[in-house]
Amino acid sequence: MTVKKTFPKILWLIVSSSIFFIILYFALFYYTKKAEKEVYKDSVEHFDNEIHKLLDLESKPVLVAINNDSNWDEFVNFIASKDKVWFDQTIGNELEIYDAEYLGAYDAQKNFIIRTPTPRIKTLDFIPKKAMDLLDKEGIKKFYLKIPEGIVEVTGAAIHPSDDPLKNKTKTSGYFFVVRLMDKEFFENLQHITNSKIEFLGSNVVIKEEKNKIATAFQLKDSNGKVIGQLLFQRNFEIYFENxxxxxxxxxxxxxxxxxxxxxxxxxxxxxxxxxxxxxxxxxxxxxxxxxxxxxGEFSYIGNLFEENNNQKLELITAKIKAEESDRLKSSFLANLSHEIRTPMNAINGFTDLIINTNINETEKLEYLNVIEKSGKNLVSIIDDLIEMSKIDSNQISPNYTVVNLESCVSELYETIKVTIPKKSIEFILIKSSMPAEFNIITDDIKLKQVIINLLTNAIKFTDVGMVTFGYEIDEKNEQIHFTVRDTGLGIDEQEHQNIFDRFKRVDSDVSIKVGGLGLGLAISKAYVELLGGSISLESKVGKGSTFYFSIPLKYAKVDNIMVRPVNNLEVTKSDSKLILIAEDDNINFLLFQKMMQHKNYEIIRAINGREAVEICLGNPNIDLVLMDIKMPIMTGFEAIEQIQPMRPNLPIIAQTAYSSSEDKAKIEEAGFTDYITKPLDRERLFELLTKYL
Structure with missing residues (x-):
């Protein structure tokens, strides 16, 4: 019944639409002739605009090149010296660059100096002085001339020193001209660019309109604006209405x-x-x-659209579930962040209050201060991880490749971490490579070290008894360096493996809650490894420990064979009286420096901004070392060292900064600082630097 009712409706729709189509066709025919004229007129206007734009585009390279050459101090010197050898070797070789037949130079008095032509132009000097007067006003100008060899396109520019970007006419040193002959080859190239047939006409010829062609004329004007000829551009107009x-x-x-x-x-x-x-x-x-x-036909395409729509609905449902999961994870992360920040802050505030407001003996006071110090370090570590993760998310991190002695790098890390392990029940082992790196490698050593430190810190943190090992192997066949960090600790449940490197996910357990942290270390490590062009993976079983593998590309810096440098143990000695300048705008930070150094044999003076630091360093030759804050009013530490170093290149200048990322450290090294110390200040690190450089 539905088919019988619907079919007559479809039939009536076909018939009625057909009648409408016939009426519409005759109506369209009426307007066809009228439209023909409008289309032709619009086509001519469009063609004219297209030709002028293409001609401007074709001249653009010449204008750019002549602008560069004419704003060149060496060209200015040539006008004065008229050194023919310099012109032939420097400017004369640019005929092909300009695709020109003639390059000529004139002095400021508009006298001809020199030219470099091709055999097609014999005329020596044909540039009118009025054209040079025009260049004094406009700087660069293109015009056309008739010479014995034919009509030429001339592009001229006034020559100025590079310190005269506004091309002040009072500083005009000379004039430079690029000439292109409008010969058969020129026209063939122009026809190819414009996809048109080109014909040269006299200045007074009127263009006749042809039915099946569109045309436009480009006037060739000399430096006075006088028309000396026309270029007629024609193109077929393939629209016919007769049929x-x-x-x-x-x-x-x-x-x-x-x-x-x-x-x-x-x-x-x-x-x-x-x-x-x-x-x-x-x-x-x-x-x-x-x-x-x-x-x-199209119904099949509609069926595909329906199927895609169904699939998209399923994807949207999946995406919605993931978004809700992400929101839940972020909420959990923020709650964890709040807890992790409040925990050390609670200790800092609480024990500070006890020290200030209660009567305690020296032993208790020292115990409380140790708790405050440890809590402060934990708080700084949390903030550093958050900042680094934020930079990674905003793509502000980039590798800083340097030449690295891999054996020394690994050995130094081993010795550094070894002394920090408080648990005597953990055996910490460096696995020697069966084939050590034969040459220095090229990589970002700061990020590489950070990845290894993060993995080792995690391994030590979650291992109560047993051992932690790490090492590397060179894979020259695949051009890879494979690192391994293995522990015999708690292990990670297999269900958590796929989430272990996610930034908002942390394996929650009694141990992880006990050791604290945001769980961003592995996410940062993964980002660093991928930034270096490598990959990272995990093998772990609960109760048996975990093994992290990561690989980075092997790129040798092939110089002499390397030797492993021993880890230097600094011997701290008390120096003689030295004069130290502390550039620090914050009163509390300066007071902290004073209190740290009050029992040492150092004389301290202060600068409260970068400008004052520069004045003191340049006015006082007795200063032995500078502790320079990076962020100061009036003049920053970076600006200050730029002025101090040229005058006092041997003065040690140590940057003190609250920034601690690898990019900030690299920027400090590039600026020329002797070394750096990060805030919060570490007393032992401060005295280590003072001993080293004094």
Whole structure:
């Protein structure tokens, strides 16, 4: 019943739309002639704009090149010296660059100096002085001239020193001209660029309009603005209206044939697919979608769209679940962050209050201060991780490749971490490579060290009894360096492996809660390894320990064979009286420096900003060392060292900064600082630096 009711409606739709089509066709025919004129007019205007833009674009390289050459101090010197050898070797070799036949130079008095032509131009000096007067006003100008060899395109520029960007006409040193001959080769190139037929016309020739062609003229003007000729650009106008009536008969006959075919096949080709579409829209029937995809023509495409729409709905549902999970994880992360920050802050505030407001003996006071110091370090570590993760997320981190002695790097890390392990029940072992690096390698040593330190710190943190080992192997065949960090600690559940490197996820357990932290170390390590072009992976079983593997590309800096440098143990000795300048705008930080150094034999003076630091360093030759704050008013530490170093290159200048990322450290080294110390200040690190450089 539905088919019988619907089919007459479809038939009536076909007939009525056909009648409408015929009426519409005759109406369109009426306006065809009118449209023909409008189309022709618009085409000519568009063609004219296109030609002028293409000609401007074709001249652009010459204008850019001549602007660079004419604003060149060496060219200014040539005008004065008239050194022919310099011109031939420097400017004369640029004929091919300019794609020109003539390069010429004139002095400030508009006298001819020299030229470099191709054999096609014999004329020596043909640039009018009025053209040079025009260059005094406009700087650069393109115009056309008639010379015995034919019409030429001339691009001229006034020559100025590089310190005269505004091209002050009072500083004009001379004039430089680039000449291109408008010969057969020039026209062929122009025809290719504009996809047009080009014809040269006289200055007074009027362009005739042709029915099947569009044309535009480009006037060739000399330096006075006088038209000396025209370039006629023509292109075929492939729009014909004469066959419209004949096409009408063909269309009408074709229409009736197609109408008959439509009546026969409407049910199979139109109604049935429309019915399938109705079923899909009403119920989302998957079987109807499948049948619709098997239909012919556009209905098959519609079936594909329905299927894609269903898939997208499923993807949206999945994405919504993931977004909700992400929100939940972020909320959990923020709650954990709040807890981790409040824990050391609670200790700092609480024990500080006890020291200030209660009567305690020296032993208790020392115990409380140790707790405050440890809590402060934990707080700084949390903030450093958050800042580093923020920089990674905003793509502000980039590798700083340097030449690295890999054996020394690994040995130094081993010795450094070894002395920090408080647990005597943990055996810390460095696995020697079976094939050590034969040459220095190229990598970012700061990020490499940070990855190893993060992995070793985690391994030690979650291992109560047993051992922690690390080492590397060289894989020259695949050009890789493979690092391994292994522990016999608690291990990680296999279900957590896929989330272990995610920044908002942490394996929550009694031990992880006990040791604290945000769990960003592994996320930062993964980001660093991938930044260096490598990969990181994990093997772990609960109760048996964990093994982290990561690889980075092997790039040798092939110089002499390397030797492992021993780890230097600094011998701290008390120096004689030395004069130290502390550039620090913060009163509390300066007071801290004073209190740390009050029992040492040092004389201290202070600068409260960068400018004052520069004045003191340059005015007092007795200063032996400078502790320079990076962020100061009036003049920063970076600006101050730029002025101090040229005058006192041997003065040790140590940067003190609250920034601690690898990029900040690299920036400090590039600025020329002798060394650096980070805030919060470490007393032992301070005295180590003072002993080293004094």
């Amino acid at each position: 419209t009536i004949n096409l009408l008969y063909i269309i009408i006959v074709t229409f009736f044939i197609s109408l008959l075919v439509n009546l026969i096949y409407t049910r199979r080709l139109v109604y049935y697919p429309l019915d399938l579409i109705r079923r899909v829209l009403e119920t989302g029937n998957k079987k109807a979608i499948k049948l619709l995809k098997e239909s012919n």
